[in-house]
Amino acid sequence: MxxxxxxxxxxxxxxxxxVAVRTGPIRPEALACIDIAAGRRWSYRALDVDIQRAVGVLQDQGIRKGDRVAALAKNSVHQIILQQALMRIGAIFVPLNWRLSLPELSRLLVDCTPTLLYGDQPLPDLPQGCRGLAFADFVAAVEAAVPAPRPQPHSGHDTCIILYTSGTSGVPKGALLTxxxxxxxxxxxxxxxxxxxxxxxxxxxxxxxxxxxxxxxxxxxxxxxxxxxxxxxxxxxxxxxxxxxxxxxxxxxxxxxxxxxxxxxxxxxxxxxxxxxxxxxxxxxxxxxxxxxxxxxxxxxxxxxxxxxxxxxxxxxxxxxxxxxxxxxxxxxxxxxxxxxxxxxxxxxxxxxxxxxxxxxxxxxxxxxxxxxxxxxxxxxxxx
The missing domain is CATH 3.40.50.12780 (ANL, N-terminal domain)
Known part of the structure; x- marks a missing residue:
């Protein structure tokens, strides 16, 4: 190298x-994101509102600070909304590699013990205490929800994402991202x-x-x-x-x-x-x-x-x-x-x-x- x-x-x-960076109040009507498959666009104001709706959806599912929520789903803006909402709650997002076999995915779930797994494809065997839900149901729930009160900010040192990587060992390890x-x-x-x-x-x-x-x-x-x-x-x-x-x-x-x-x-x-x-x-x-x-x-x-x-x-x-x-x-x-x-x-x-x-x-x-x-x-x- x-x-x-x-x-x-x-x-x-x-x-x-x-450092709390919130673009919404600075450029609320600026275009934040486009979801090509869904044919949708979000301004920063609209994205912030949907994230707060997702906060309420997740809290209604019992998600609290430190809980893990996994996703087995293809790219979408709603996956970003899910990650951002979990971070606001203080919970941890675990995106899983949908190219892995079902047994490989099951081993990762046993390791990270999520409370929820959202998926847009067949789900692997779930560990005890984990519920599997369709990702489309999360999207629909967000669309129907009322924005929740904004949670208090969390420390920048708290883990907010776990990404599994095999590196040179060949054994998947969950890297902690803050x-x-x-x-x-x-x-x-x-x-x-x-x-x-x-x-x-x-x-x-x-x-x-x-x-x-x-x-x-x-x-x-x-x-x-x-x-x-x-x-x-x-x-x-x-x-x-x-x-x-x-x-x-x-x-x-x-x-x-x-x-x-x-x-x-x-x-x-x-x-x-x-x-x-x-x-x-x-x-x-x-x-x-x-x-x-x-x-x-x-x-x-x-x-x-x-x-x-x-x-x-x-x-x-x-x-x-x-x-x-x-x-x-x-x-x-x-x-x-x-x-x-x-x-x-x-x-x-x-x-x-x-x-x-x-x-x-x-x-x-x-x-x-x-x-x-x-x-x-x-x-x-x-x-x-």
Missing amino acids: KIFSTSTCQPCAVSTAL SQFLLATAVNFNVLGEVDTGAVFLCDSPMFHVIGIVTQIWPPMLRGGTFIISPGFDPERTNDRLGDPALQVTHYFCVPQMADALRHAPNFAPDRWTRLKALFTGGAPNPPANIRWWLDHGVRMVDGYGMTETGTTLGMPLSHDLLREKAGAVGLCGPLTAVRLVDEQDQDVPDGEPGEILIFGLNVTPGYWNRPEERARNRPVRSG
């Missing part, structure tokens, strides 16, 4: 308390990705992944921009959406394999992507020749580095010259993150030498669900 600079990156000094983690990831991406007011993110990545539930959602929300939720990646449809003048997409995140599918689709026409700042890539090695190919076709391909446990950590600047010169590098660390590159004795390696990445900062997970022995061992997070 190459870093844009091998010197240690230092985060700026900020309070570790959660409100502080979400905010730090959004700040890091916004600075590295030049996200400003009016930014529009097209969101294809599944919401059981850190990109889908955090990186595609929180950066535009923090800046009063728009996130567009699609049912999932489809090369031809995504090409059309990136070039749709009615959507005005500015930011798109994908793995390199998705970018390859875009360029080989019959309707590939990057000259129509008039507002797109960049294709942001990660999750797999991206050959320098590939990055230069996109630059030659007028599209900035911006590589970065992160993990489920750290969110957005490193990213290349959006400079054509630097992207070409440093193609294959993963860039600079975000402002709320510090990294070191060390040898087997945890000593900093000389410039140009390979090493293990150590990651420090407000975007680092406090640990894993039901694995207290790993909390101290995993601070800082190691790339392995």
Whole structure:
């Protein structure tokens, strides 16, 4: 793994308390989100109202602070509404990977012991104390509900999402994401990705992944921009959406394999992507020749580095010259993150030498669900 600079990156000094960012009162009528499958749009005012309706629905189901609520469902704005409502209550959202087998899903449910599981597909065997409900019933209940009183804010250090990741061990572990983690990831991406007011993110990545539930959602929300939720990646449809003048997409995140599918689709026409700042890539090695190919076709391909446990950590600047010169590098660390590159004795390696990445900062997970022995061992997070 190459870093844009091998010197240690230092985060700026900020309070570790959660900064309450509420775009609604600032830009209440601005477009917050679009659900393509449902054919619906929400202003920030309407989104806030629906989140408070969901708070009441969940409280009527007996959900309280610290409870887990899982979802086995495809992408939708209502999944974001569910996550936001649970965070306001102080409960924990657990999005599950619908690509897993039913026995694999059952093991995850035994681990996180949710009170509710909302699904839009066949559900696995449920552990004792867990009720399974149709996700469509949650949507209908929110539509019919009256907004609940606004709960008191919770600490930014409280866990609000559990994301299961196998990492290098092959054994799924539930990474704990706090409100502080979400905010730090959004700040890091916004600075590295030049996200400003009016930014529009097209969101294809599944919401059981850190990109889908955090990186595609929180950066535009923090800046009063728009996130567009699609049912999932489809090369031809995504090409059309990136070039749709009615959507005005500015930011798109994908793995390199998705970018390859875009360029080989019959309707590939990057000259129509008039507002797109960049294709942001990660999750797999991206050959320098590939990055230069996109630059030659007028599209900035911006590589970065992160993990489920750290969110957005490193990213290349959006400079054509630097992207070409440093193609294959993963860039600079975000402002709320510090990294070191060390040898087997945890000593900093000389410039140009390979090493293990150590990651420090407000975007680092406090640990894993039901694995207290790993909390101290995993601070800082190691790339392995």
